[in-house]
Amino acid sequence: MVTTTFSRSYSLNIERPKASLANPSEAKNLQIQIDSQDRIWVQGRLIATEQLAVNIAKEAAIMPFKQVQLMAHNSSSHKMLVRVLNDVKAMGPWPVALAN
Secondary structure (H helix, E strand, C coil): CCCCCCCCCCCCCCCCCCCCCCCHHHCCEEEEEECCCCCEEECCEEECHHHHHHHHHHHHHHCCCCEEEEEECCCCCHHHHHHHHHHHHHHCCCCEEEEC
16 A cells, blocks of 8 residues: 655745836825824824824825825724724725734
8 A cells, every 4th residue: 555645835926016117106105003092193193083084184185195004002992993994994995004
């Protein structure tokens, strides 16, 4: 009796643009941070929670962006994170990258 195992490796081919083809002006992101005290910072500026949607609209008018980067402190509340995500979703179709 002879036995054997078969294995197949899978891979994904990703074609990345060459450095000369990449356009850095298109790679702008809107950065939103939630600190440990649930305060919201947009592009490094402290804003009132109820003014988040207005600030997102202002930033989009000044500098069109491709993505929202949302960084939440480990001690920030889940409620604030959901509120920020809802405001971002209400203001536009941007993908959101989450970090802590």
